[in-house]
Amino acid sequence: MNHNANDPRTVFAIDPDADPGPLPDIVVRRFVENRCTVTGVVIDPADAQQLLFGVVTRPDGKLAGTYYPADTVRGEHWRIVTADGTHYHATDEYHAVKALITTFATD
Numbered sequence: 001m002n003h004n005a006n007d008p009r010t011v012f013a014i015d016p017d018a019d020p021g022p023l024p025d026i027v028v029r030r031f032v033e034n035r036c037t038v039t040g041v042v043i044d045p046a047d048a049q050q051l052l053f054g055v056v057t058r059p060d061g062k063l064a065g066t067y068y069p070a071d072t073v074r075g076e077h078w079r080i081v082t083a084d085g086t087h088y089h090a091t092d093e094y095h096a097v098k099a100l101i102t103t104f105a106t107d
Helices: 093-101
Strands: 026-033 036-043 050-057 063-071 076-082 087-090
Touching (some): 036 093, 050 093, 063 093, 076 093, 087 093
Antiparallel strands (some): 026 036, 036 050, 076 087
8 A cells, every 4th residue: 555645656445345346257167187087276267278377196095296387378488386385396297296296297
């Protein structure tokens, strides 16, 4: 919040009862690959089908890691965060999932 009385920018109050407008659909998609469960949260599944983030769990149910696009507008520059908190880069969603269900899914 801006508390500077000399700031020329206009501040508008938001009506809490106003219609927020159309909201995009968000769905959860799940599949099993290499005995690991891959869960992805997808926004606007009927049109853009853009993944917001994904989670991979090992066959024993423990977290292998998560993956997400660092550039959410273009869906590029994928990142992986393993269960121990280590960050990795991935070339695309496929490679992020592949790394999590193979390399990082071992105990």
